[in-house]
Amino acid sequence: MTTPRKPATDKSAMACDRSSDLVAYLYGEATPAEIASFERHLQTCPVCRAELEGLQTVRTALQSWEMDAVAPRLQLVIRPTVWQAWREFFALLPMWGRLATGAAAIVLVLSLANLRLTVGPQGVSLSTGWLNGVELAQAPRPSAPAPTVPDSLPRQTGTSPAADDPAFQQAVTRLVAEALATQPQARDAELEARINALLDARLKQQRAELVRLVNQLNREQRLQLAAWIRESEPRSSPDLLDLVSTFPVAEGGDE
């Protein structure tokens, strides 16, 4: 290939060194001041005039090659991700379609959460699978018959810590509601820990209450209560067995 700086009219460009002005003038990209300056130069420089004429001829020749090919209509196959496809689908839906899709999504989430809607004589109630699981784990029922106690004693003495206690159930319900608002993995562990703490506190309270009540019993009643505790409580409250040892009459009794 020939070197770029050896055109047919070498001496013109090299002599004038105005090739940049010439190109800008040729393509109409010179400023008015540059145009005026270059046109004044052309009047006195026959070499540049010839150069300009030659390049204009080349431009005319270039334009003789008309566009003789038809641009194709490109078909780009772009595979969207699942999320992108969902977004595009959602964007195409009318408003009612979006609302229906949103409602369906909520129903799906609620069904995954094992939500139960119960309509009965006591009204409408909602529960989830998590709440049911907690109740089953934390509230076992004693299988042995409850001992006979005087009517003067409160009935809740022989029941499990969670049963028939509105305040406790309310606290557990609140815990579950808070837990539902957190992430599932952290929720289960935290929920279990907090309910256990609640149970322990409740147990201590009941234990103190029980000691107070035991002090009001006669010897026979105390023996009967100790026997019942030994038989029924190991499944749910092993700690309660320790309490028996504190009964004055149980030590060295019939057991």
Added chain:
Amino acid sequence: MVEASDLELVERTLEGEHHAFEVLVRRWERPIFSLAYRLSGSDEDARDVCQETFLAAFRHLKSFRGEAKFSSWLYRIALNAWHSRQRRQPAESLSLEEQAETRGFDPPDTDNALDERLLRDERAQLVRRALAALPAEMRQVIVMKEYEGLKFHEIAEVLGIPVSTVKTRLYTGLTLLRRRLEGLGFSPGKE
């Protein structure tokens, strides 16, 4: 209704709206094909370059930051795709240049050239051969200026070179082209 700008369409594409990129393709497929066709002189190669350009643009759309015009960015991708094809087909490219150097041009006998269309086709063929024989760096500047109508600063942006270099390449390329055309028998009197 106001048409969305290239930048808006790019942003919408990045947000997952593939239809926006299709609008960009429809808007720019003709100029890109034209550039590729003038550079390669082959319909088939131009289609491939065009296809590769838009696929590459889609894949690397995140790297377009709007600092340059989208069209400049696209032209640069097309030039790279054309260069890549040239490297893959060196023998074919060389033979094209050799043809241009050696084949010459048989001046049409104007007494018998009743078909003006045929004469124009002959001239177009001559220009194609002369262009194909130019060094790539000059050919692409001439094509972008003459056929795509880009301004000097736009060509500079596409190629990443100073405007002064664009002018130099253009001047040198046109001068070489003039010599080749004269050598192949193309005279101004035939215009």
